[in-house]
Amino acid sequence: DIVMTQSPLSLPVTPGEPASISCRSSQSLLNTNGYTYLHWFLQKPGRSPQLLIYLGSYRASGVPDRFSGSGSATDFTLKISRVEAEDVGVYFCMQNLQTPWTFGQGTKVEIK
Amino acid sequence: EVQLVQSGAEVKKPGESLRISCKGSGYIFTNYWITWVRQMPGKGLEWMGRIDPTDSDTNYSPSFQGHVTMSTDKSISTAYLQWRSLKASDTAVYYCARHSYREEGAYHMDVWGKGTTVTVSS
Numbered sequence: 001d002i003v004m005t006q007s008p009l010s011l012p013v014t015p016g017e018p019a020s021i022s023c024r025s026s027q028s029l030l031n032t033n034g035y036t037y038l039h040w041f042l043q044k045p046g047r048s049p050q051l052l053i054y055l056g057s058y059r060a061s062g063v064p065d066r067f068s069g070s071g072s073a074t075d076f077t078l079k080i081s082r083v084e085a086e087d088v089g090v091y092f093c094m095q096n097l098q099t100p101w102t103f104g105q106g107t108k109v110e111i112k
Numbered sequence: 113e114v115q116l117v118q119s120g121a122e123v124k125k126p127g128e129s130l131r132i133s134c135k136g137s138g139y140i141f142t143n144y145w146i147t148w149v150r151q152m153p154g155k156g157l158e159w160m161g162r163i164d165p166t167d168s169d170t171n172y173s174p175s176f177q178g179h180v181t182m183s184t185d186k187s188i189s190t191a192y193l194q195w196r197s198l199k200a201s202d203t204a205v206y207y208c209a210r211h212s213y214r215e216e217g218a219y220h221m222d223v224w225g226k227g228t229t230v231t232v233s234s
Contacts (some may be wrong), residue, residue: 039220054220087124100173
């Protein structure tokens, strides 16, 4: 199985400041079609997960442009340019290049 | 509006059977896979498998193969997840999610249901 490792697992943030979460995969997530099968989700408290970034760097519909995804092969980063209070929750990365699809452990983002 | 509406919370005893549902609306149901994801209390997300409503082709995670069954009824745009014999360790929230696959630039879960809470306790 492809292992997804996120860091940090807990991230206290200050509103208005940038924040970044790392996700590493145990194998390359680059498909032969040129797309990277890595996605980012946010699960706000008491809610179901919502898609933020798909295929490594594509922002999902309705997602604010302060969120961005980057990286390649096995190292990926989710960046929030200026954190807002509504961004609190648990962020998960996920790969669907190879079954079983696997998630990272989650990074809990809280306001300082 | 694209939605996945999941059935309500369930409380069951060990050994009982259960089927939960996920109804899609606002889109062509057969154009997307349905995936199921488990979240045990206070834990992360686990992919259980996916089903293609077009032909009911399934792909299960080995962790869940043989313990759950995924199915769909495309005539009513509904996917199901069922257990024949529940265990206490099945206590969790179960999410369904729509997964695109027909285009190379779209291969991801983009819409999620609100989740069904399953509690298994004697």
